[in-house]
Amino acid sequence: MNAVTPSALAILAERLAGSAKAAPPAVYDSRIDIAGEAKDPALDLFIKHQALMRCYQTRYVLLPSQAPAGGLLGPMHRHYDPGRLQALQAIRPALEAELIEPLVGDGAGSDVAGYIEAMLAAIRGAGENPFTAFLATTERRDDHYRNFLVQSSPDLLAEASASALGVAGEFGEPQSALFRILIDEFGYGSYGKKHSILYRAAMRGFGLDDEYNGYWPLFDTEALRLHNVIHWLFQNPRNLFKQIGFLLYAEAAYQRSTQAHYRYLTRFNPSVDARYFGEHAHIDLHHSRMVIDEVVTPLVAKFGEAVGAEVIVGAELTRAAFARAGDHLLAVSQAFEAGNGGTWGFAGDVREPLGRAVTPSADLASLGGAQVQVGAVGVLHDARDLAAFPPATIGRVLG
Amino acid sequence: MSEVWIGRDLPPIWRDGVEYFVVSRRDELFLVPNRCPHRGGPLKFGYVNEHDELVCPMHGNAFPIETLLKGPQVRRLQELPTDAA
Numbered sequence: 001m002n003a004v005t006p007s008a009l010a011i012l013a014e015r016l017a018g019s020a021k022a023a024p025p026a027v028y029d030s031r032i033d034i035a036g037e038a039k040d041p042a043l044d045l046f047i048k049h050q051a052l053m054r055c056y057q058t059r060y061v062l063l064p065s066q067a068p069a070g071g072l073l074g075p076m077h078r079h080y081d082p083g084r085l086q087a088l089q090a091i092r093p094a095l096e097a098e099l100i101e102p103l104v105g106d107g108a109g110s111d112v113a114g115y116i117e118a119m120l121a122a123i124r125g126a127g128e129n130p131f132t133a134f135l136a137t138t139e140r141r142d143d144h145y146r147n148f149l150v151q152s153s154p155d156l157l158a159e160a161s162a163s164a165l166g167v168a169g170e171f172g173e174p175q176s177a178l179f180r181i182l183i184d185e186f187g188y189g190s191y192g193k194k195h196s197i198l199y200r201a202a203m204r205g206f207g208l209d210d211e212y213n214g215y216w217p218l219f220d221t222e223a224l225r226l227h228n229v230i231h232w233l234f235q236n237p238r239n240l241f242k243q244i245g246f247l248l249y250a251e252a253a254y255q256r257s258t259q260a261h262y263r264y265l266t267r268f269n270p271s272v273d274a275r276y277f278g279e280h281a282h283i284d285l286h287h288s289r290m291v292i293d294e295v296v297t298p299l300v301a302k303f304g305e306a307v308g309a310e311v312i313v314g315a316e317l318t319r320a321a322f323a324r325a326g327d328h329l330l331a332v333s334q335a336f337e338a339g340n341g342g343t344w345g346f347a348g349d350v351r352e353p354l355g356r357a358v359t360p361s362a363d364l365a366s367l368g369g370a371q372v373q374v375g376a377v378g379v380l381h382d383a384r385d386l387a388a389f390p391p392a393t394i395g396r397v398l399g
Numbered sequence: 400m401s402e403v404w405i406g407r408d409l410p411p412i413w414r415d416g417v418e419y420f421v422v423s424r425r426d427e428l429f430l431v432p433n434r435c436p437h438r439g440g441p442l443k444f445g446y447v448n449e450h451d452e453l454v455c456p457m458h459g460n461a462f463p464i465e466t467l468l469k470g471p472q473v474r475r476l477q478e479l480p481t482d483a484a
Contacts (some may be wrong), residue, residue, distance in 0.1 A: 180457055188438055285460040
């Protein structure tokens with residue numbers, strides 16, 4: 001598989017920007033950044049993940065919350081233009097080969113029952129959630145929490161769209177168990193109970209815009225990597241057992257992490273709608289059992305240990321991706337707290353004008369002390385301060 | 400052998416906007432709302448386990464038949480003489 005060249009990305013960026021010239025609704029804004037002349041591998045990596053996110057987003061039906069002033073069909077048809085989709089799908093295999101496939105490890109053997117037992121023990125035995133524990137120690141917790149919500153939004157504002165792709169087909173009784181999980185994700189047919197809608201309510205509780213893709217300029221490399229790992233898993237039925245590994249780990253781990261967030265919000269932001277987290281803390285208990293008893297166990301019994309090994313590979317990929325994203329999110333918050341001072345929060349409109357993306361490894365001195373927006377946390381008064389942030393941090397040059 | 404039988408293959412039974420299914424226990428017949436108390440799952444597609452509990456197909460929650468039959472919307476069917484019509 002050929003590597004994705006800067007020129008191929010630049011051509012794609014130009015094409016995606018072209019359809020954005022008509023100021024489309026946020027859900028159809030598919031721009032990616034352009035690397036520019038200076039060599040910065042961290043920025044290149046970020047842009048590739050942006051491009052891969054765009055590849056996956058076009059698989060899903062998206063409508064804006066409000067009817068666009070100039071009508072819906074024009075921007076919608078441009079967004080789903082077959083030639084445009086073809087350009088994205090043409091570059092996708094190379095992006096996946098470079099960005100995702102190296103993350104897929106060899107797993108941890110084929111003893112899936114032993115793996116599940118150890119996994120559940122590790123999740124249960126884990127200490128306090130590091131991020132919510134950190135939040136409890138800082139007065140700027142709401143700013144950090146906004147960044148958490150924004151960085152998690154690429155997937156959660158269309159939650160379960162990826163896993164819905166893994167349910168279509170015909171593959172026996174486990175398919176029905178997966179479908180029942182999917183029904184819950186989509187609010188068992190009740191719009192107000194849909195998990196993405198509950199997530200929107202949490203975002204509004206922090207004064208955030210709740211439109212899908214609305215904050216794309218603030219997404220950093222780790223947020224995109226997690227999104228892309230999840231969505232890569234579900235694009236191809238070849239990954240079925242890795243997908244199930246994702247669900248195995250995610251349903252068990254998410255139950256615990258959402259419980260921590262629910263308790264945190266109840267304590268520090270009692271007026272915020274925390275149903276998204278409370279719902280997961282409850283229903284994922286069921287989902288975890290369903291994945292183990294109704295999906296993993298019968299499939300391994302029927303198809304053998306090799307299938308179990310694939311499930312473990314998927315679970316380990318997921319565990320590593322969640323851990324990396326979580327560690328990074330916390331490190332960004334801690335870096336901002338430890339920095340030379342900045343202004344907390346962010347401007348309301350982050351899409352226009354779109355500031356240039358920079359990373360901690362960029363030639364920051366050349367920016368002449370410009371201000372830089374870091375995620376949704378805050379604005380650094382001097383771009384050079386970004387050098388102290390984790391490598392996968394993305395700043396937006398203001399002004 | 401359970402003394403309970405569920406009319407899972409019978410057509411939906413509607414009364415006053417509520418969908419019911421038939422539960423037979425010993426010599427009695429009941430109409431039970433086809434809605435799981437947990438998340439509204441279709442109870443009639445569940446099964447009766449060895450503890451005489453009805454297990455919902457959605458999330459596997461198990462409800463004692465005795466408790467279900469005491470629900471406020473449950474209707475006990477009465478046998479009428481065949482010449483009642």
